[in-house]
Amino acid sequence: MTGAQIAAKAATQTTVISRRSKKDSRRETGFALIMWGALAFICLAIAVLLLTIVIDGLPRFSMDLFTNQPSKVNPETSGIQSAILGTLYLMVLTAAFVIPIGIATAIYLEEYADSTKWFNRFIELNIQNLASVPSVVYGLLGLAFIVRGPLSLGPTLLAGGITLTLLVLPVVIIVGREAIRAVPPSISEGALALGATKWQTIWRQVLPGSIAGIATGIILALSRAIGETAPLIVIGAAVSPRFNPDGLGSAFTAMPVQIFAYSKDADPQFLELASATILVLMGLLLLMNSIAIYLRNRFEQKW
Amino acid sequence: MPDTTRTAESDPTKTMDEPTGSTSSSSAHEVSPHLEPKPASETPSTETIFDCRNVDVLYSGKLAVAEVTAPLMKREITALIGPSGCGKSTFLRCLNRMNDLIPGAEVRGEIIYHGQDLYAKDVDPVQVRKHIGMVFQKPNPFPKSIYENIAFGPRIVGMKGDMDEIVENALKRASLWDDVKDRLKDNAFGMSGGQQQRLCIARALAVEPDVLLMDEPCSALDPISTNRIEDLMLEIKEQYSIVIVTHNMQQAARVSDKTAFFTVDLSAGESNRVGRLVEHDVTEKIFTQPEDKRTEEYVTGKFG
Numbered sequence: 001m002t003g004a005q006i007a008a009k010a011a012t013q014t015t016v017i018s019r020r021s022k023k024d025s026r027r028e029t030g031f032a033l034i035m036w037g038a039l040a041f042i043c044l045a046i047a048v049l050l051l052t053i054v055i056d057g058l059p060r061f062s063m064d065l066f067t068n069q070p071s072k073v074n075p076e077t078s079g080i081q082s083a084i085l086g087t088l089y090l091m092v093l094t095a096a097f098v099i100p101i102g103i104a105t106a107i108y109l110e111e112y113a114d115s116t117k118w119f120n121r122f123i124e125l126n127i128q129n130l131a132s133v134p135s136v137v138y139g140l141l142g143l144a145f146i147v148r149g150p151l152s153l154g155p156t157l158l159a160g161g162i163t164l165t166l167l168v169l170p171v172v173i174i175v176g177r178e179a180i181r182a183v184p185p186s187i188s189e190g191a192l193a194l195g196a197t198k199w200q201t202i203w204r205q206v207l208p209g210s211i212a213g214i215a216t217g218i219i220l221a222l223s224r225a226i227g228e229t230a231p232l233i234v235i236g237a238a239v240s241p242r243f244n245p246d247g248l249g250s251a252f253t254a255m256p257v258q259i260f261a262y263s264k265d266a267d268p269q270f271l272e273l274a275s276a277t278i279l280v281l282m283g284l285l286l287l288m289n290s291i292a293i294y295l296r297n298r299f300e301q302k303w
Numbered sequence: 304m305p306d307t308t309r310t311a312e313s314d315p316t317k318t319m320d321e322p323t324g325s326t327s328s329s330s331a332h333e334v335s336p337h338l339e340p341k342p343a344s345e346t347p348s349t350e351t352i353f354d355c356r357n358v359d360v361l362y363s364g365k366l367a368v369a370e371v372t373a374p375l376m377k378r379e380i381t382a383l384i385g386p387s388g389c390g391k392s393t394f395l396r397c398l399n400r401m402n403d404l405i406p407g408a409e410v411r412g413e414i415i416y417h418g419q420d421l422y423a424k425d426v427d428p429v430q431v432r433k434h435i436g437m438v439f440q441k442p443n444p445f446p447k448s449i450y451e452n453i454a455f456g457p458r459i460v461g462m463k464g465d466m467d468e469i470v471e472n473a474l475k476r477a478s479l480w481d482d483v484k485d486r487l488k489d490n491a492f493g494m495s496g497g498q499q500q501r502l503c504i505a506r507a508l509a510v511e512p513d514v515l516l517m518d519e520p521c522s523a524l525d526p527i528s529t530n531r532i533e534d535l536m537l538e539i540k541e542q543y544s545i546v547i548v549t550h551n552m553q554q555a556a557r558v559s560d561k562t563a564f565f566t567v568d569l570s571a572g573e574s575n576r577v578g579r580l581v582e583h584d585v586t587e588k589i590f591t592q593p594e595d596k597r598t599e600e601y602v603t604g605k606f607g
Contacts, residue, residue, distance in 0.1 A: 186443035189443065193432055195430070
């Protein structure tokens, strides 16, 4: 196009920038509607679920729920004290196992493992895979190796804690590795150049720099652990025990197991109890996730 | 030249087994007439701090830097210059064994430091780095307070004494004390880039090293910060030997006593680039009457 042609064309056009076409605006609106629709659908589903549970459970949401023990025959006086304590003990036990093992493994894989070696790649691949294994499979593993078999601990709190540890360990390792990897190599280099040993560098620079991410991951993993039902049922958690767990070797139940037990019953009063238990469990999960979000926002290192 | 202001006082830290003599004479007889003549036996520049002999660096068996033989002088600033990929940073990282951290890196030859080969079998790289500090291209303060940034090094190497004093002295040596004395507890990430880099220098000095290696320390800084760091280098070279990699030839000319020019050797093909030391001499000579044509082309801006 010559200069004269351009000038001629410009003269015939009133505007340089063409107006937005009708077709484009319709398409934009269409996409927006689809996305709003998807969002609305999810919100509606959650709202219906929550509402049903609150309506069913609220009448039973009282101090009695926390102070009374479960019962299979007297729904009026049933509570979930042993289940609440069981869940809390399981959480503490799982944390006690998963924190040291998970962090140590993450450090090994990020800082020490030579990823060109086949067995290290093999371990990494397996951890990725284990993170997506269905939880009931961990229950069967726990039943065969922990409750019976080599460890033969029986259906005890300790067996439950170990099973849940195995379940969430891959997630903790993966999140831990990501947090460690987020610490820039220049920080490690700076420490090493001052004459720090590898361990001093990890312990005093890399770990403090990644601890917020690791802690967040651990809390989210624990909240997954206390929500698990299938593995605990498979390893033989007690149903409606009228006693609190009193040690590592004690029989136990947990809130999800108790919810399952109550909701199986035909008596509608037990369904109300199940809903009330769900409220308690959801409250606990909400609290834990809030702590995780707080930790991330407050302590996460911006590099 | 900064050299002319230096006092010819005797070296208090002179060690007995210094590999001087033959290696240092090569630079001594080439001292250009522009420099003030110094009594050779008493000036620090006749003592080598690093005597590099046939240093090769290989990555996964592939030669990256070849046959560097150079005596680097005590209490001088030696600048390493050259085009990108010529191996000057790689070579610098040999001097405190930072290359050990790169999987597959291998260093051949000898680097004699206080009579000891840094690459001898029984030498612990961690101990090497306690004596030979390093400042990096991008300021890399730890995500901690200014105070903790300085105190980290002395703590890990187990230095005795009052930590407050150690921190204050290090910050003063890096002429940062007046800027930060009222906010030692503040996070170092809140400092400006130039201050961060001086903090990194202070951090390196806090463990009382003998040598300071600087890998393009000013490339991420503005001219004013650069200027302050250069002044700082000239101040501290009374006590430390400094080796600096720089892309900025004016910087090399301004601060260094000796300059080593590296280049990329492409004779083995584009995929087998090897860095080689072309010329190592008094800075003024390198910039005014270099012996090698490649050096001349580089310093006059004809290539690189």
